[in-house]
Amino acid sequence: xxxxxxPKRSSRVLVIDDEDQxxxxxxxxxxxxxYEVDLAETAEEGLELxxxxxxxxxxxxxTLPGMSGLEACRRLREWYHGPILILSVRSGDDDKIAALDLxxxxxxxxxxxxGELLARVRALLRRTQGADTSVNxxxxxDLHIDFAKRAVRLQGEPVHLTRIEFDILxxxxxxxxxxxxxxxxxxxxxGPEYEGETxxxxxxxxxxxxxxxxxGDVSRYVLTEPGVGxxxxxxxxx
Amino acid sequence: xxxxxRAGAPWRGYALAFLxxxxxxxxxxxxxxxxxxxxxxxxxxxxxxxVASLAGVRASATAAVLAFLTLDFLFVPPYYRLTVASxxxxxxxxxFLIVALVSGQQAARLRARETAAxxxxxxxxxxxxxxxxxxxxKSASAVAQFLVSQVVEVLDGVRAVLYAGRLGEGPExxxxxxxxRPSGHEAEFVSWVLATGKxxxxxxxxxxxxxxxxxxxxxxxxxxxxxxxxxxxxxxTSTGIEGVLVAELAPGVALTGDDARVLSAVANLxxxxxxxxxxxxxxxxxxxxxxxxxLKTTLVRSVSHELKTPLAAATARVTGLVDEGGSCSAxxxxxELMAVAEDLSRLDDSIGALLDLSRLESxxxxxxxEMEDIRDxxxxxxxxxxxxxxxxxxFVLPENLPEVxxxxxxxxxxxxxxxxxxLAYTPPDTTVTIGAERAGANVRIWVQDQGAxxxxxxxxxxxEKFYRGSNSTSVPSGTGLGxxxxxxxxxxxxGTLTVEDAVPNGARFVMTLPAAxxxxx
Numbered sequence: 001x002x003x004x005x006x007p008k009r010s011s012r013v014l015v016i017d018d019e020d021q022x023x024x025x026x027x028x029x030x031x032x033x034x035y036e037v038d039l040a041e042t043a044e045e046g047l048e049l050x051x052x053x054x055x056x057x058x059x060x061x062x063t064l065p066g067m068s069g070l071e072a073c074r075r076l077r078e079w080y081h082g083p084i085l086i087l088s089v090r091s092g093d094d095d096k097i098a099a100l101d102l103x104x105x106x107x108x109x110x111x112x113x114x115g116e117l118l119a120r121v122r123a124l125l126r127r128t129q130g131a132d133t134s135v136n137x138x139x140x141x142d143l144h145i146d147f148a149k150r151a152v153r154l155q156g157e158p159v160h161l162t163r164i165e166f167d168i169l170x171x172x173x174x175x176x177x178x179x180x181x182x183x184x185x186x187x188x189x190x191g192p193e194y195e196g197e198t199x200x201x202x203x204x205x206x207x208x209x210x211x212x213x214x215x216g217d218v219s220r221y222v223l224t225e226p227g228v229g230x231x232x233x234x235x236x237x238x
Numbered sequence: 239x240x241x242x243x244r245a246g247a248p249w250r251g252y253a254l255a256f257l258x259x260x261x262x263x264x265x266x267x268x269x270x271x272x273x274x275x276x277x278x279x280x281x282x283x284x285x286x287x288x289v290a291s292l293a294g295v296r297a298s299a300t301a302a303v304l305a306f307l308t309l310d311f312l313f314v315p316p317y318y319r320l321t322v323a324s325x326x327x328x329x330x331x332x333x334f335l336i337v338a339l340v341s342g343q344q345a346a347r348l349r350a351r352e353t354a355a356x357x358x359x360x361x362x363x364x365x366x367x368x369x370x371x372x373x374x375x376k377s378a379s380a381v382a383q384f385l386v387s388q389v390v391e392v393l394d395g396v397r398a399v400l401y402a403g404r405l406g407e408g409p410e411x412x413x414x415x416x417x418x419r420p421s422g423h424e425a426e427f428v429s430w431v432l433a434t435g436k437x438x439x440x441x442x443x444x445x446x447x448x449x450x451x452x453x454x455x456x457x458x459x460x461x462x463x464x465x466x467x468x469x470x471x472x473x474x475t476s477t478g479i480e481g482v483l484v485a486e487l488a489p490g491v492a493l494t495g496d497d498a499r500v501l502s503a504v505a506n507l508x509x510x511x512x513x514x515x516x517x518x519x520x521x522x523x524x525x526x527x528x529x530x531x532x533l534k535t536t537l538v539r540s541v542s543h544e545l546k547t548p549l550a551a552a553t554a555r556v557t558g559l560v561d562e563g564g565s566c567s568a569x570x571x572x573x574e575l576m577a578v579a580e581d582l583s584r585l586d587d588s589i590g591a592l593l594d595l596s597r598l599e600s601x602x603x604x605x606x607x608e609m610e611d612i613r614d615x616x617x618x619x620x621x622x623x624x625x626x627x628x629x630x631x632x633f634v635l636p637e638n639l640p641e642v643x644x645x646x647x648x649x650x651x652x653x654x655x656x657x658x659x660x661l662a663y664t665p666p667d668t669t670v671t672i673g674a675e676r677a678g679a680n681v682r683i684w685v686q687d688q689g690a691x692x693x694x695x696x697x698x699x700x701x702e703k704f705y706r707g708s709n710s711t712s713v714p715s716g717t718g719l720g721x722x723x724x725x726x727x728x729x730x731x732x733g734t735l736t737v738e739d740a741v742p743n744g745a746r747f748v749m750t751l752p753a754a755x756x757x758x759x
Contacts, residue, residue, distance in 0.1 A: 001412070068726055110588055111590070113583065189524070206611065209611070209613070209614070213613065213617075215637055216633075216635050216636070216637065217613070217633060217635065218613050218614075218616035218617040218619075218620050218633050219611070219613050219614045219616075219617030219618075220617055220621075222614075223614070223617055224610075224614050224617050224618060224646055226606075226608075226645070226646035226647040226650075227606065227646075227647070233621055236625050237621040237625075
């Protein structure tokens with residue numbers, strides 16, 4: 001399972017983490033998969049390396065000495081457009097959400113296995129290489145989504161969704177396997193000026209679930225990421 | 239219960255004697271011509287006996303002398319003079335005086351005895367009440383409150399307070415009854431009594447240096463020359479002083495010897511009660527400490543076993559590879575490293591589980607409660623099961639399941655642990671069924687397998703840390719903490735987690751949680 005094909009052009013990964021052991025472990029794991037790896041110990045060093053080495057993806061630890069990972073994320077997002085993968089500890093929910101809202105693309109909770117890390121890195125690279133956004137239709141389990149026609153079928157039967165429900169589903173499905181924060185959903189569906197509460201969002205999600213999940217079954221497509229947001233089940237979760 | 243000696247000052251007795259004699263004389267005077275002096279004498283005797291009963295022996299003697307003089311002055315000729323005509327009349331008057339004095343004394347004595355008997359009985363009843371309450375009441379504050387309220391009632395006092403305190407500890411007010419106004423020097427008196435073990439303001443109690451309500455203590459005591467406006471009794475037991483009982487009477491009213499006796503008895507009971515409570519508390523603490531110590535020893539042994547085993551295995555493999563030098567094949571190196579990775583992953587799981595468990599047990603991992611849909615919770619549980627084993631899961635869910643108010647991450651963790659446990663300890667070709675249903679005001683979420691089940695003798699232990707059932711023949715793959723964590727999580731959600739036998743075979747773990755939405759009509 002762990003064996004995989006190396007990327008055609010070796011991608012460049014920047015790891016920003018103050019813990020020497022983590023840096024060394026990530027370096028050997030990533031290099032073994034033929035990634036080029038740069039290491040930074042502080043946020044300042046990381047920003048500098050981002051400018052000089054132009055990584056394809058950044059792995060950023062949130063708990064850094066000096067400039068925080070959150071601040072680094074904010075500054076990176078001003079000009080860096082590649083994916084950012086956040087590393088956080090379990091208790092750091094608020095920072096994690098803040099980082100995702102600031103534009104980080106995904107997060108991993110420490111401790112994590114190298115398999116998890118590689119899967120996230122691969123998924124993020126594939127996405128920014130433009131594969132997912134060009135997709136006009138997708139199948140997930142019994143669900144078929146046509147983004148262009150804004151149509152959804154469950155086991156071949158058309159499902160009628162409201163505009164808001166479809167917008168939510170589309171955003172989640174285009175990011176299948178990745179967490180989407182409540183803030184991101186609200187911004188996308190209602191616009192950033194909307195001051196609505198996450199409670200409203202939960203009601204829409206609940207209605208959406210009722211329409212696309214089979215009665216008498218558990219939720220398969222739309223999963224809750226407690227305290228963070230929601231996630232459309234990835235291919236290996238269905 | 240009225241305290242006889244406090245019922246009236248002495249002048250009231252004399253006034254009563256004077257008034258009754260005067261009243262009887264006034265009534266009889268108009269009939270003086272019809273009444274022989276001897277008849278008048280006979281009519282005075284019951285009056286004197288009545289005075290004796292009401293006001294005691296001194297008042298009755300006064301009445302007797304007054305009656306004697308009045309008789310002589312008003313009823314024995316020559317009238318309005320203390321001289322007497324005949325010796326016979328003198329004798330008659332003398333006999334009257336003696337009879338009046340003796341019968342008055344007898345009556346007063348009987349009366350005093352009766353009063354004392356009534357009072358003793360009252361005291362006995364009081365002490366019985368207190369002793370019964372102390373023996374039957376579990377709550378220390380309720381006992382203390384009862385004691386002080388009884389003291390106020392029985393002594394007609396204005397205030398009673400019970401302080402607990404050992405030497406070297408500050409006194410703590412356990413209960414008070416009556417007025418809430420503490421006297422100016424109460425704290426100092428209480429401290430002094432605690433320090434010296436001597437009573438203040440208590441007449442006739444052994445070892446008490448004060449029968450005046452004045453304290454003047456030297457350097458050892460904090461109170462110098464202050465007036466004690468209440469009685470302060472040390473609560474003395476064989477092992478020391480347990481506290482102080484304070485009783486305050488109305489201003490200007492002194493404690494009698496009877497009051498002191500009652501107070502001392504109450505103080506003894508209070509002392510015994512406080513001592514018992516203190517010893518019980520200490521005993522419970524010792525038992526708890528001993529149990530915690532035993533648990534800790536078991537736990538440390540299990541923890542070190544759980545942590546050291548994978549570490550030892552990994553170390554053995556790695557040092558083996560190092561010892562072989564470059565001679566082993568790449569395939570063998572890969573296999574060994576894969577095994578090491580598994581060991582390390584198990585070690586990581588164990589450490590994570592232990593940390594979570596200690597956070598849960600110490601309540602530092604507070605649940606973040608939100609309204610959750612059970613289907614969504616179970617969906618998350620399902621998505622966490624690795625793809626190869628997901629086909630073994632079956633869900634049984636009625637429509638209209640109520641919502642639950644839970645911490646999503648914690649509760650799905652608990653259910654996942656039950657599911658992983660079922661998957662790990664049952665044959666790979668069997669099904670694990672997960673269901674939920676409403677049960678009155680609760681929701682039951684259950685996980686049922688088709689394995690060998692849990693024997694009755696082990697049902698109580700499966701939730702213990704590191705417990706491995708006798709039926710778990712396979713090599714343990716988990717941390718041995720999954721069920722313990724699940725139960726702790728359910729506990730922080732005010733629910734219960736139990737295991738029962740499934741039909742026809744297997745184990746059924748049942749989680750019961752309060753439903754957040756009311757039952758539909």
